[in-house]
Amino acid sequence: MLLKKIILNNYGLYKGKKIFDLTPRMKYNKIRPVVLFGGKNGAGKTTLFDSLRLALYGKNSLGNRVSKQEYLDFLRSRIHRSPSDVVGSSNASVALEFDYVSMGLTDTYFVERSWAIGNGKGILEHLRIEKNGEKLEGVTADFWQGFVEDIIPERLSTLFFFDGEKKIQDIAQDGVGNKALAESIRSLLGLDIVERLKSDLGIYRSREVKKVASQSCVAQLATLESERFSFEEGLSNIIEKLGEVRKDIDMIEGAVRRKESQLHSEGHVFARQRESLIVRKSELATSIEEIQKAIREECEEVFPFSFCPTVAKKLVVQIENEVDQRRLRIVGDELKNIELELLRSLEGFGGEGVQVPAIVSSVIEGRLNAIHSGVESQEFLGLSESESQHVLSWLSAAEKDSRPRMQRLAQRLEEVVRELQKVDREIAKSPSDSVLNPIMEELAGLNQRLGMKEREYHVLEDQKRIIKNKISETNRLYERLVKREQDELAAGERVEMVARIQNGLDEYIDKLTRAKIEELKTTVASCFNSLSRKGDLIREIDIDPETFGVTLLDRYGNSLPKEELSSGEKQMYAVAMLWALTKASGRALPVIIDTPLGRLDSDHRRKLIQNYFPKASEQVIILSTDTEVDQDWYNELSPSISHCYHLKYDSDSNQTIVSNEYFWRG
Amino acid sequence: MNSLKLQKIPFSKDADNKLRALKSRTGITPNILCRIGFCMSLERSNYPLHVEIQEKGREINRHTLLGDYESIAVSLLKVWMDMNSAPMEELDDLFVSHMNRGVVSVFQKVKSLSDMV
Numbered sequence: 001m002l003l004k005k006i007i008l009n010n011y012g013l014y015k016g017k018k019i020f021d022l023t024p025r026m027k028y029n030k031i032r033p034v035v036l037f038g039g040k041n042g043a044g045k046t047t048l049f050d051s052l053r054l055a056l057y058g059k060n061s062l063g064n065r066v067s068k069q070e071y072l073d074f075l076r077s078r079i080h081r082s083p084s085d086v087v088g089s090s091n092a093s094v095a096l097e098f099d100y101v102s103m104g105l106t107d108t109y110f111v112e113r114s115w116a117i118g119n120g121k122g123i124l125e126h127l128r129i130e131k132n133g134e135k136l137e138g139v140t141a142d143f144w145q146g147f148v149e150d151i152i153p154e155r156l157s158t159l160f161f162f163d164g165e166k167k168i169q170d171i172a173q174d175g176v177g178n179k180a181l182a183e184s185i186r187s188l189l190g191l192d193i194v195e196r197l198k199s200d201l202g203i204y205r206s207r208e209v210k211k212v213a214s215q216s217c218v219a220q221l222a223t224l225e226s227e228r229f230s231f232e233e234g235l236s237n238i239i240e241k242l243g244e245v246r247k248d249i250d251m252i253e254g255a256v257r258r259k260e261s262q263l264h265s266e267g268h269v270f271a272r273q274r275e276s277l278i279v280r281k282s283e284l285a286t287s288i289e290e291i292q293k294a295i296r297e298e299c300e301e302v303f304p305f306s307f308c309p310t311v312a313k314k315l316v317v318q319i320e321n322e323v324d325q326r327r328l329r330i331v332g333d334e335l336k337n338i339e340l341e342l343l344r345s346l347e348g349f350g351g352e353g354v355q356v357p358a359i360v361s362s363v364i365e366g367r368l369n370a371i372h373s374g375v376e377s378q379e380f381l382g383l384s385e386s387e388s389q390h391v392l393s394w395l396s397a398a399e400k401d402s403r404p405r406m407q408r409l410a411q412r413l414e415e416v417v418r419e420l421q422k423v424d425r426e427i428a429k430s431p432s433d434s435v436l437n438p439i440m441e442e443l444a445g446l447n448q449r450l451g452m453k454e455r456e457y458h459v460l461e462d463q464k465r466i467i468k469n470k471i472s473e474t475n476r477l478y479e480r481l482v483k484r485e486q487d488e489l490a491a492g493e494r495v496e497m498v499a500r501i502q503n504g505l506d507e508y509i510d511k512l513t514r515a516k517i518e519e520l521k522t523t524v525a526s527c528f529n530s531l532s533r534k535g536d537l538i539r540e541i542d543i544d545p546e547t548f549g550v551t552l553l554d555r556y557g558n559s560l561p562k563e564e565l566s567s568g569e570k571q572m573y574a575v576a577m578l579w580a581l582t583k584a585s586g587r588a589l590p591v592i593i594d595t596p597l598g599r600l601d602s603d604h605r606r607k608l609i610q611n612y613f614p615k616a617s618e619q620v621i622i623l624s625t626d627t628e629v630d631q632d633w634y635n636e637l638s639p640s641i642s643h644c645y646h647l648k649y650d651s652d653s654n655q656t657i658v659s660n661e662y663f664w665r666g
Numbered sequence: 667m668n669s670l671k672l673q674k675i676p677f678s679k680d681a682d683n684k685l686r687a688l689k690s691r692t693g694i695t696p697n698i699l700c701r702i703g704f705c706m707s708l709e710r711s712n713y714p715l716h717v718e719i720q721e722k723g724r725e726i727n728r729h730t731l732l733g734d735y736e737s738i739a740v741s742l743l744k745v746w747m748d749m750n751s752a753p754m755e756e757l758d759d760l761f762v763s764h765m766n767r768g769v770v771s772v773f774q775k776v777k778s779l780s781d782m783v
Contacts, residue, residue, distance in 0.1 A: 292693065295779050299698045305738055307705035315745045380748060381741050382668075391738045403783070410780040417780070 002099040002619055003590050004108070006055070010080040010092040012047035015655040020048070022590075024619055024642040032642040034613055036634075036662055037623045039647030044656040045623040048647070049594045053161055055096035055113055056148050058127070072123040075115045080655070091116035101588075108132050111144070161592045194512070198505045205498040209482050217485050224478045231471045238464045245457045246549075252450045259443045263436065277427050284420040291413045298406050306398040316395060319388050322379045332371045339364040517543045520584045524550075527583075528576035531607045532569065550577075568600050575608070579616060590619035597628040609633050614640035634662060668754045670740060674725040675700075675762055681769040682723025688772060692779050696724075697731050703768025704739065706775070708746045714763035731765075 003022040008014040024033050039045045053061040059071040066074075079092040093114030099106050110130040118124045129136045129144060206225075210218050305312065342360050383391065483499075524541045542551040552560040552573075565573060582589065597605050609629070613620055614637070622629070629637065644662035649655075677685070685696040692699075707714060732739050743761055744754075752760060776782060 292779050295782055296692075296694055296698075299694055299702065299782065302735070304698065304701035304705050305735070305742070307702055308709040308742060311705075311708045311742050311745050311749070314749060315741055318745055318748070319741070378748070380668075380744055380754065383737060383741065387737050391741055394735070394738050406783045410783045413780045 001101075001589050003052070003096065003621070004099060005095075005097040006048070006052060007093075007095040007097075007112075008048070008051055009094070009114075011051055011094050012078050012080060013044040013649065013654070013656040014047070014658075015080050015653070018656075018658055020645060020658075021643070022619070022621060027642070031618070032640050033616075033618055034620045034622060034637065034640045035642050036629065036637070036644040037621070037647060038626060038629065038644060038662045039623070039656075040625055040649070043647040043649045045625075045647060046594055047656075049161065049592065049623055051094045052096065052592060055094045055111055058113060058125075058145070060145070072125070075125065076117065076123050079115075079117070161594075194505060194509050198502060198509070201498050201502050201505070205482070205502070208498070209485055214485070217481060220481055221478065224474055224481065228471060228474045228478065231467055231474060235464065235467045235471065238460055238467060242457065242460050242464065245453055245460060249450065249453050249457065252446055252453060256443065256446045256450065259439060259446060263439050263443065274427060277423055281420065281423045281427065284416055284423060288413065288416050288420065291409055291416065295406065295409050295413070298402060298409065301402065302394045302398040303402040303406060304398075305394060306403040309399065312395050312399065316392060318381060319383065319392055322381055322383070323385070323388055325379060326385075328371045332368050335364050335368055335371075513545050516584060517545055520580055523580035523583050524576055527579045528573055530611045531572045531576055531604070568604050571600065572604055572607070575612060579612065582617065588618060590621060591617040592621040592623075594623045595625065595628065597624070605633065606636070609637050613637060629662075668744075668757050670728065670736070670758060670761060672758050672761065673728055675728060675731055675765055676717075676725050677723040677769065678717060678766055679721035679723040681766050684769050684773040685724075688776060692776060692782070694779075697726060697733075699772050700726065700731055700765055700768060701735070701739070703770075703772040704765050705742070705768070706771040707764040707768035708742055711750065713750065714760065714767040716759065717763045717766045 005022060006020045008018045008020075010016065022035055024031050024035065026032075037045060037048065050061070059066060059068070062071060062074060075092075079090070091114065093112055095110065095112035095114075097108065097110045099108050101107075108131070110128075110133075112128040113125065114128070115123050115125040127144060206221065210221065339361060342364075343357050346357050346360065381388075479499075521541045521543055524543075528541075540553040540557070542553060543549070544551075552565075554560045582591065597608065600608065605628075613622065620640075634641075644660065646659045646661050648657045648659070650657050685699055688694065688699050689696060728736070740757075740761075743757065743764065746752075746764075747754065747757070747760060
C-alpha cells in the first residue's frame with residue numbers, strides 16, 4: 001500500500017482545503033522514502049496523524065468501545081472554527097488516496113469521509129469511495145471496513161501508525177504486550193488464515209462424514225466434540241492462569257531484585273563497617289582522654305609561665321644581673337680584706353720602700369672602682385642562689401620544652417576530635433540493624449511467595465499437560481471414529497483428502513510458525529542492535545512459539561529482564577520489535593511515526609535517523625518537532641527525504657499555515 | 667626584700683563563676699587556671715584595675731595557688747612592677763588584681779583544651 005495524498009477540509013486546525021502529497025519522490029534516480037512534517041507543539045501534527053486513521057477506519061479509529069454518539073461528537077468537534085467567521089463552517093472532510101496492489105494489479109483508491117451539521121443539528125456522515133477514478137456505488141461502510149481490514153487490520157495499524165510517546169511504550173511492557181503481540185505475530189505471519197482454513201476443513205469433513213454416518217456414530221461424534229470443546233475451554237483457562245501466575249512471578253522476582261539492591265545499598269556492607277566504626281570510635285575517645293590528661297598535667301607544671309615571655313626575658317636578665325652583683329660584691333669584699341691584710345703586713349717594712357702601700361692601695365682601689373661601676377642596676381628579687389637557679393631552669397623549661405609539647409598535644413587533639421566527628425557521621429549514615437531487619441524480613445517474605453507461585457506454576461503446567469493429552473486422546477478417538485465410518489462407508493476421496501490436507505496443514509502451521517519465529521528472532525535482534533547504542537547488548541531473542549512471550553538474552557546467553565532496560569532502550573526495543581514485525585510480515589505498508597524521538601538521547605536519535613527512518617519502509621512519514629529532527633539531524637537525514645511540509649499555528653486566525661519547507665529550508 | 671604577706675587570695679564573684687565554667691570546659695583546676703591567667707595578665711603592660719571586691723567569690727590559699735612555683739610567680743610580678751615603676755609596697759595589691767584580671771583573660775582565650783596553646 002502506498003499513500004498518495006491526504007486531503008483535509010476544515011478539519012481541526014486546518015482551514016479550507018489542504019492537500020498533502022505523500023508520494024515519495026524520485027531524486028537522482030533513487031526513491032527517497034521519507035516525507036517529513038515539521039511543526040512545533042500544537043501546530044497540528046497529531047491532528048494530521050489522527051486524520052489518516054480516521055479516513056481509513058472511521059469510528060474504529062477511536063477504539064473499540066466508542067459509541068456511535070461519541071464518534072459523531074468527535075466529528076463535530078473536529079470541524080474547523082475560525083474566529084473571523086461569524087457563522088462558522090458546518091462541514092468538514094478527510095480524504096485519502098492510495099494505491100493498493102492486489103493480484104499483481106495496482107488499483108488507486110480514493111476514500112472520502114465527509115460530515116456536516118444537519119438541519120436537526122445532528123451530524124451526518126458520508127463515505128465516498130472511488131476505485132481508479134470511478135465511484136463505487138452501493139458500497140456500505142461495513143464493506144469498506146472489511147476491505148481496509150484486509151489491507152491493514154485495525155489492531156495492527158498501531159504497528160504502522162505509531163505514536164512515539166504512548167503506543168511504543170505499551171509494546172515494551174511485557175504483561176500488556178504479550179497477548180496483543182501474539183495476535184499481531186499470528187496475523188502478520190498469515191498464520192491466522194492457515195488456522196482458519198484448517199478448522200474450516202475440519203467442519204467440512206465432519207459434515208461430509210455425518211451425512212453418511214450411522215445415528216450412533218453421529219451421537220458419539222457429538223459427545224466427543226463437546227468433550228473436546230470443554231477440554232479446550234479448560235486448556236485456555238489454564239493457559240490464562242499460567243499467564244497470570246507467570247506475571248506474578250515476574251513481578252515478585254522484580255520486587256526481590258529491587259529489595260536486594262536496596263539491601264545492598266542501604267546496609268550489608270555498611271552493617272559490617274559499622275562495627276569497625278564503633279570500635280574506632282571508642283579508640284578515638286580513649287586517645288582523646290589521654291591527650292586531655294597530658295594537657296592538664298602539662299598545665300600543672302611550668303607551662304603557665306610561658307604566657308608572659310616578655311616579662312620572663314626581663315626576669316632572666318635581672319636574675320643574672322643580681323647574681324653577678326652578688327659575686328662582684330663578694331669579690332669586692334675579698335679585695336678589701338686582701339688590701340687590709342697587705343697593708344698590715346707591709347707596716348713593718350718601712351724604710352726606703354715607703355711607696356709600696358700606696359701602690360697596693362691604688363691597684364686594689366682601682367679594681368674595686370671597676371667592680372662598683374659594673375654594679376649599677378637595682379636588686380629587688382632577693383632570691384637565693386639556689387632559688388635563682390630554679391627559677392632560671394623553670395623559665396627555660398616553660399619556653400623551650402613545655403610550650404612546644406603543648407602545641408603538639410593540642411594539634412593532635414584537634415585531629416583526633418575531627419576524626420571522631422567523621423566516624424560519628426559515618427555511623428549515623430550507616431543504618432543500624434533496626435533498618436536492615438525489616439528489609440531482610442520483606443525479602444524473606446517475597447522469596448516465600450515466589451516459591452509458592454512457582455509451585456503453583458508447576459501444578460498448572462502439569463494440568464496443562466494432562467488436559468492436552470486428553471485433547472489429543474479425544475482427537476484420536478474422534479479421528480478413529482471418523483476413519484472407521486469413512487472406511488466403512490467409503491465416503492470417498494474427498495473426505496480422505498481433507499484428512500490428509502489437515503495433517504499437512506498441522507505440519508505446515510507448526511513449521512511455518514517455527515520458521516517465521518526463527519526469522520523474527522534474528523530480525524528483531526539485528527534491528528535492535530542496529531538501533532542500540534551499546535552495540536550487541538542483546539545477543540539473541542527468544543520467542544516462545546506458543547505464548548509468543550519474548551525473552552531477551554545478553555551476549556552470555558543470560559536472560560535480560562526488560563525492566564532492566566532504560567526507558568530509552570525500551571523505546572528502541574519496541575521500535576525494533578515493530579520494525580522486525582513489519583519486515584517479517586512481508587506486507588509493503590507505509591510507516592507513519594508521530595513524535596519519534598521524544599525520550600531519546602542523541603546517540604539513540606542518531607541510530608534511529610541513520611538506521612531506521614531511511615530503511616523502515618518504502619514510505620516513511622515522520623511528524624516531528626524542531627527539537628527532535630533539528631538542523632543537524634535534518635542534514636543527516638536529508639539524502640532520504642523526499643519532501644517536507646512545515647506546519648505553523650497562526651494564533652490570530654486560529655489555523656495551521658502549511659508551507660512546503662521544513663524549519664530550516666527557505 | 668619584699669615578699670607576699672597575703673595568705674589567702676580573694677576572687678570576685680564574676681571571676682569565681684568564670685573559673686567554675688572553665689573547670690567544666692577543660693577539667694583544669696582553678697589554681698592552675700589562675701597561674702595561666704596571672705602570667706597572661708603580666709604580659710600586658712597596662713595597670714590592672716584595683717580589685718574593689720564588691721561581691722566576694724572564693725578565696726584561694728596562697729600555697730594551693732602557687733605551690734612550688736611561688737618564687738617564680740613573685741619574681742615575675744616584681745619584674746613587671748620594675749618595668750611599670752610600681753612601688754614595692756603594692757606587691758600584694760597587684761598580685762591580687764593580676765590574678766583577678768587574668769581569670770578574664772583565660773576565660774576569653776580558652777573554649778576547650780585545644781585552645782590552651
